[in-house]
Amino acid sequence: MAQTESVVNYQEMIRRKRDGGQLSSAEIRAFIQGVTLNTIQESQIGAMLMAMWMKGMVAEETLALTKEMMMSGDVFHWPEEWAGLVVDKHSTGGVGDKVSLPLAPALAACGCKVPMISGRALAHTGGTLDKLESIPGFNIHQTVEQVRQILQDVGCCIVGQTENLVPADRVLYALRDATATVDSLPLITGSIISKKGAERLCALLLDVKFGRAALYKDLNSARTLAQSLVTVGNSLGMKTGAVLSRMDAPIGHCVGNALEVCEALKCLKGQGPDDLKELVKSLGGFLLWMSNRSPTPERGQMMIAEVLTNGAALRKFQAMLEAQGVSTHIAHSLCSETTDYSKHLRPAEYQTQLQVLDDGTVLDIDGMVIATVLHRLGAGRTRAGESINHSVGAELLVDLGQQVHKGQSWIRIHHDCPVLSPDQRADLQGSLIIGNGDSYQANVRVVEFIQPN
Numbered sequence: 001m002a003q004t005e006s007v008v009n010y011q012e013m014i015r016r017k018r019d020g021g022q023l024s025s026a027e028i029r030a031f032i033q034g035v036t037l038n039t040i041q042e043s044q045i046g047a048m049l050m051a052m053w054m055k056g057m058v059a060e061e062t063l064a065l066t067k068e069m070m071m072s073g074d075v076f077h078w079p080e081e082w083a084g085l086v087v088d089k090h091s092t093g094g095v096g097d098k099v100s101l102p103l104a105p106a107l108a109a110c111g112c113k114v115p116m117i118s119g120r121a122l123a124h125t126g127g128t129l130d131k132l133e134s135i136p137g138f139n140i141h142q143t144v145e146q147v148r149q150i151l152q153d154v155g156c157c158i159v160g161q162t163e164n165l166v167p168a169d170r171v172l173y174a175l176r177d178a179t180a181t182v183d184s185l186p187l188i189t190g191s192i193i194s195k196k197g198a199e200r201l202c203a204l205l206l207d208v209k210f211g212r213a214a215l216y217k218d219l220n221s222a223r224t225l226a227q228s229l230v231t232v233g234n235s236l237g238m239k240t241g242a243v244l245s246r247m248d249a250p251i252g253h254c255v256g257n258a259l260e261v262c263e264a265l266k267c268l269k270g271q272g273p274d275d276l277k278e279l280v281k282s283l284g285g286f287l288l289w290m291s292n293r294s295p296t297p298e299r300g301q302m303m304i305a306e307v308l309t310n311g312a313a314l315r316k317f318q319a320m321l322e323a324q325g326v327s328t329h330i331a332h333s334l335c336s337e338t339t340d341y342s343k344h345l346r347p348a349e350y351q352t353q354l355q356v357l358d359d360g361t362v363l364d365i366d367g368m369v370i371a372t373v374l375h376r377l378g379a380g381r382t383r384a385g386e387s388i389n390h391s392v393g394a395e396l397l398v399d400l401g402q403q404v405h406k407g408q409s410w411i412r413i414h415h416d417c418p419v420l421s422p423d424q425r426a427d428l429q430g431s432l433i434i435g436n437g438d439s440y441q442a443n444v445r446v447v448e449f450i451q452p453n
């Protein structure tokens with residue numbers, strides 16, 4: 001990236017934004033160039049982020065910010081014959097959200113190319129890269145050339161951000177974390193869409209979560225974020241849509257890195273919990289429709305269901321594991337029908353089951369509480385770069401809406417410390433809401449679809 005202006009008055013730009021003014025596209029370009037080339041002081045970046053957080057940005061500014069961030073480093077280039085085939089999804093993060101693991105190979109089995117660039121766990125939410133790293137040998141670090149080769153050979157990969165992909169986001173994200181400016185609509189939009197734009201996708205689906213265990217707690221604020229992401233994604237030439245999905249109880253039965261890999265493998269073998277399967281089919285159906293591989297989202301869902309049951313998605317997953325460094329023996333064993341997962345995914349030292357305290361119906365399970373306890377047991381990180389324990393996790397032994405009896409086990413915690421503390425036990429027990437079955441209402445996960453515009 002070459003700097004276009006030799007002298008940039010950052011101070012003046014910060015003052016104008018601070019006072020509620022609008023920045024021009026040229027000024028935003030100069031700011032992002034300063035960030036990328038390290039020609040602006042860190043204090044000035046922090047001040048500008050805070051001004052953007054406090055005063056917000058109009059649509060033109062958000063688009064310019066996203067575009068300049070996207071162009072701050074490498075962008076992928078794909079062979080012409082892949083036109084219309086390159087798709088991806090992004091989730092704003094949840095508890096037990098292992099959807100990417102079956103979805104990427106299922107889409108590849110339907111003929112798509114899926115260069116899935118994923119993130120790590122932060123705060124209570126899990127990260128796809130951490131889940132995959134519980135598989136011995138799995139290498140999330142792939143160069144641009146390797147990504148292209150894996151897509152050619154397999155059709156999907158799940159990788160970390162390559163060294164020079166959207167370098168401006170690396171700097172800005174770290175400083176947003178340090179300056180309490182993460183939760184800003186234009187800054188989140190710029191951060192998410194710039195990375196997806198650099199993937200040069202034809203279709204992008206955003207899974208914007210709302211609920212207790214999501215970044216946004218209520219549907220309206222999640223919708224506002226989704227609309228911003230959809231507008232900017234489409235303006236950058238990607239067909240971009242979004243689903244709004246409920247994130248209160250964990251997705252599926254398992255939370256925690258290695259346990260979630262096991263559950264994703266079950267889904268790829270046509271088994272596993274219904275809510276996970278429904279989400280994979282729903283998101284996959286929209287993406288197949290958006291990339292013109294199916295005439296309707298419903299037909300797309302049927303195509304995804306078929307590759308989950310006929311083994312085609314599982315074979316893609318196995319090939320992806322091998323292409324990303326897992327030995328043929330382990331990849332084959334994990335993907336076989338009769339595998340003992342604990343042979344390859346290290347189990348935790350201890351398991352503790354908790355019992356239901358009353359007879360009744362399971363009305364709710366608070367995913368946020370479970371995630372917070374697992375985080376304290378080592379499953380998550382508080383700061384980027386911290387190591388995590390892949391074996392820590394929880395298995396739900398009951399379903400929402402199920403009749404249960406006092407004394408019945410409802411959750412199994414996998415942990416490496418010898419005992420759970422009284423506080424941890426109390427928090428977990430408080431996350432299970434038992435009541436009268438008449439007041440139980442089953443909730444669908446996906447409540448709304450925002451169409452590409």
Ligand code: URA
Pocket residue numbers: 092119182187188189191192
């Ligand atoms: N994910 C990102 O990549 N960036 C954000 O700002 C928030 C979520």
